[in-house]
Amino acid sequence: MTAGTAGAIRPKAKVRLGDRVFSSTTIVAGSLILATLAAVALFLVIQSIPALFAHAGELPNNATNFWSWVWPLVFGTIWAAVIALLIATPLSIGIALFISHYAPRRVAAVLGYIIDLLAAVPSVVFGLWGIATLASFVQPFYVWLGEYLGWIPLFAPPVSGTGRTILTAGLVLAVMVIPIMTAICREIFLQTPRLHEEAALALGATRWEMVKMAVLPFARSGIVSAIMLGLGRALGETLAIAMVLSPALIVKFALLQAQSPNTIAANIALQFPEATGIGVNALIASGLVLFVVTLLINVLARYIVNRRKAFSGAN
Numbered sequence: 374m375t376a377g378t379a380g381a382i383r384p385k386a387k388v389r390l391g392d393r394v395f396s397s398t399t400i401v402a403g404s405l406i407l408a409t410l411a412a413v414a415l416f417l418v419i420q421s422i423p424a425l426f427a428h429a430g431e432l433p434n435n436a437t438n439f440w441s442w443v444w445p446l447v448f449g450t451i452w453a454a455v456i457a458l459l460i461a462t463p464l465s466i467g468i469a470l471f472i473s474h475y476a477p478r479r480v481a482a483v484l485g486y487i488i489d490l491l492a493a494v495p496s497v498v499f500g501l502w503g504i505a506t507l508a509s510f511v512q513p514f515y516v517w518l519g520e521y522l523g524w525i526p527l528f529a530p531p532v533s534g535t536g537r538t539i540l541t542a543g544l545v546l547a548v549m550v551i552p553i554m555t556a557i558c559r560e561i562f563l564q565t566p567r568l569h570e571e572a573a574l575a576l577g578a579t580r581w582e583m584v585k586m587a588v589l590p591f592a593r594s595g596i597v598s599a600i601m602l603g604l605g606r607a608l609g610e611t612l613a614i615a616m617v618l619s620p621a622l623i624v625k626f627a628l629l630q631a632q633s634p635n636t637i638a639a640n641i642a643l644q645f646p647e648a649t650g651i652g653v654n655a656l657i658a659s660g661l662v663l664f665v666v667t668l669l670i671n672v673l674a675r676y677i678v679n680r681r682k683a684f685s686g687a688n
Contacts (some may be wrong), residue, residue, distance in 0.1 A: 384404060401473070420653075420658070424657070427654075433644070443655075446636065446640050449633070451627070454607035460543060460547035461547040461603060465551050467475060468555045469562055470584060472485055475580070490556050491551065492553055492556065497612045501541070503541060521522060527626055527628050528628060538633055542614050545613050549606065550606050560596065572586045598674060608666065615643050618633050619633060620640070622670070640659065
């Protein structure tokens with residue numbers, strides 16, 4: 374055996390038991406997630422078939438077909454989530470920027486703990502807060518909006534006398550998603566390269582100009598991820614919406630009226646205990662629609678993030 378041949382033949386690296394166990398565990402965990410997702414999708418599809426092909430009069434509310442029945446629920450789900458995001462997004466970004474770049478270290482640590490604690494509050498507590506405190510608190514403001522801005526379709530009267538409207542539900546959802554969105558944005562802002570920030574300040578930029586030039590562009594994809602995660606949380610919320618709203622199967626954008634569009638998740642929670650026969654299949658089919666909508670949103674978020682992942686702190 375020549376020296377060159379001896380140098381080319383190398384002993385195989387010995388794989389440690391811990392590495393083998395860890396690798397096998399991660400593979401099993403990833404496969405389990407895919408299997409669970411596939412099982413849930415298969416269950417929803419099988420149970421939804423009777424409702425998807427039901428004839429007129431067999432579905433709840435004597436709907437002519439499944440899609441005419443589920444469309445108001447899809448609208449209410451998306452409309453409530455959009456209202457929540459319009460309120461929560463600027464607040465989350467502002468809070469995250471304050472914690473990461475403006476607040477003193479001790480204050481930032483305390484605020485971070487408070488934000489993380491809010492994420493652990495059960496949704497039923499937010500629902501009770503919404504109907505017992507928030508609805509009565511904002512109702513006079515709703516009356517003012519209806520009186521002076523009622524000519525705008527969004528604020529068209531009659532104004533609800535209880536304050537339990539789709540706007541109140543959106544406010545409750547906004548409070549619920551702010552902790553998640555803020556935590557993600559905060560971590561992304563803290564990942565901004567220190568050299569980028571110092572270079573902006575060295576060029577004479579103010580702190581806000583430094584944030585605008587260095588932090589926000591770097592965190593753009595991360596902010597999108599936070600928004601999409603908050604949207605997914607808002608779309609699937611059940612108890613808080615069911616407790617706050619006075620729902621109806623309607624499609625309208627009015628924010629202050631007593632009758633408000635219902636959401637898929639809240640409708641399932643309210644109707645499932647009394648549903649029988651094809652009514653159960655209809656509720657499961659509406660869950661399938663929500664499953665597909667959430668999946669499409671996650672795919673869109675991943676696509677947006679991946680477009681700029683090499684230039685941001687999103688991953």
